[in-house]
Amino acid sequence: MQHEAHTAHEHHQHQQSDAGGWATAVRATLHCLTGCAIGEVLGMVIGTALGWGNVPTLILAIVLAFFFGYALTLRGVLKAGVDLRTALKVALAADTLSIAVMELVDNGVIVLWPGAMDAGLTDALFWWVLAIALGVAFVLTTPVNKWMIGRGKGHAVVHQYH
Template sequence: MQHDTHHDQHGRHTDHADHTDHSAHTAHAAHHPGGASWSMAARATLHCLTGCAIGEILGMVIGTALGWGNMETMVLAIVLAFFFGYSLTLRSILKAGVDFRTALRVAFAADTLSIAVMELIDNGVIALWPGAMDATLADSLFWGALAISLAVAFVVTTPVNKWMIGRGKGHAVVHQYHH
């Protein structure tokens, strides 16, 4: 386990385990625009990607299994990506003892832009990939295009999350509840 030395709001040195205290990083990022680390942004993006991937895959599997058209399947996948993206954040905030209404507001504030960018990029790659929209669950093209689209979405969304965290927005807000 890696330990970091931080200064609290009164200038005192504090030594906290890296995975248990994100508040010092958040406070630093909020007071120094652009001060968010790439590592913090990548973790926030990976968290978002996990929810989006669950929703995307589930939506595509359901839509394809039901014989739905491309548009209906894509809409379901996007709706489920937002649902699971918000749900993962909501779960972690609720575990911190925050009431549901506040947790829901924080999840919406933290994840909406990140999920929207991720979904735009992810679905854009799939829509533009020749044959990907018509691939079935049994086709390697389906799974390959989906994997590549999620990877591209991760790369594009990470700088967005870095920018948001550096301004005390997005997952910087979520980290306030991880004490």
């Protein structure tokens, strides 16, 4: 029993010591990436499949990325017993900058990559560039999340409800 209490105490201390560290930032960015990737991929697939132009496809992908990003955070905060209004405020505070940076980088890579916006769903280029863009977005968004968490912002706000 004493060993279990000691291990739990060490785990708690480790969580506190990394509260604004890289491991926390990576976890927060992975959480953000999950929602963004779901929305981004879905938006790109829908827009491409329907033969939409570049701008409507990008807008749909961005809107869906924000929707799914916020939805994942809302799910967790609501599960903790928080009312919807407070949960919405928490999700907006936790995710807005992270999603915005991720979407700016992700879509910037896609737009700037030669031929990517013209690639169809059956083209390997479509999928490779989308994967690379999400990877670059993850790498460049992680320091943003670290900075925010270190100042008690971003995903640090969500951790109050876990």
